[in-house]
Amino acid sequence: MKFARLGEHGSEIPVVIDGDRHLDLRPVTSDVDGPFLADDPVGRTSAAIAAGLLPELPSAGSLRVGAPIARPGAVVCIGMNYAAHAAESGSAPPSVPVMFLKTPNTVVGPHDAVTIPRGSTKTDWEVELGVVIGRRASYLDSPTDAASHIVGYVAVNDVSERTFQLEQSGGQWSKGKCAPGFNPTGPWLVTPEEVDPRALRLRSHVNGEPRQDSSTADMIFPVDHIVWHLSQFLALEPGDLVLTGTPEGVALSGRFPYLAPGDVVDIEIDALGAQRQRFVAWEAQS
DSSP: OEEEEESSTTOOEEEEEETTEEEEOTTTOSSSSHHHHTSOHHHHHHHHHHTTOOOBOTTGGGSOBOOSSOOOSOEEEEESOBHHHHHHTTOOOOSSOEEEEEOGGGEEOTTOOEEOOTTOSOEEOOEEEEEEEOSOBSSOSSGGGGGGGEEEEEEEEOOEEHIIIIISSTTOSGGGTOSTTOEEBOSOEEOGGGOOTTSOEEEEEETTEEEEEEEGGGBSSOHHHHHHHHHTTSOBOTTOEEEOOOOSOSGGGSSSOOOOTTOEEEEEETTTEEEEEEEEOOOOOO
């Protein structure tokens, strides 16, 4: 099942995609948020479709596509989770997952423009598989327990500013990860019965030129291990978003230029859809 949110920022309408129809979910929920995702969203939505309770949303194709989940309580990220990306970053593959955080206001629609931060010279792209939590995960006993806590998967661009991340970081990464809009998400939340997170192709392009092309099969730590591992240190709540790392092919490698105003980034993950962002210059707000 595919969930989405359509409409202007802050006023998105929750929908379920049923074939070529976008069905309005508001008879079931006010949003695709933690409470909805924790309460059998597939079963409740299927029952509502069968009962004819969800009207088709008119003009859905003309509406902005928002992030498919409402602003999460937490965005928890795993770094250097592909050996080749660790190598291009000048690091050895990690022996345990490397964790950092992004702020919730980084989560925006998949096609929203992204502002290059003031003073940035090293804004970078990162296609990633995102995992959405549907049930509280705390101190899971083993990785095999993780699946029952996952409600779906999303495509994500983990936009990064490398000077802020690595040179002005004080030893942490989040300064380079938290500019507003640095986490385009979607277009859909796809539920687990339609996705095998172990074998998804991930791709990115900049101005139509290929950059990244890999598979989640190349992850050092797979999704179930990541969720289990994180649960030993923090509690993941329904609606939270976990980013699982990016493959090689980013500007940090030195093989490609960093992003400049006017550049267009496309990312795509099998089964999860495609995104496109235009990067724009920062301007002072009056």
